Amino acid sequence: MAASWPRDDTRESFPEDDYRAYLISRNPPPIVYHSCGVRLKRLRVRFDRAVDAIDRMLHRVIEALARSKARR
Known part of the structure; x- marks a missing residue:
């Protein structure tokens, strides 16, 4: 047996039609x-920049150690 739902005939236009x-x-x-x-690609650029920054920092530390040993 099929279920039938009562339909309100006064409301012909549905709100979903307005939204569509x-x-x-x-x-x-x-x-x-x-x-x-x-x-x-963006991740690789960020990684390369981080590696370059670490490389620069290590070079500065090595140069500072070399200068301090040369002073002694």
Whole structure:
């Protein structure tokens, strides 16, 4: 036996129809999709910068040690 639901005939336009009309008429922002490759490239740049900063710091420490030994 099929269930029948009483329908209110006074409400012919459904709210979801209004929402659909809004979605069609709006001007959506462009979809920007960053692939995994772009994320990996950015991560690699950050990693390279961090390695360069550590390298510079170690070179300064080595130069400071060399200067202090040369003074003795």
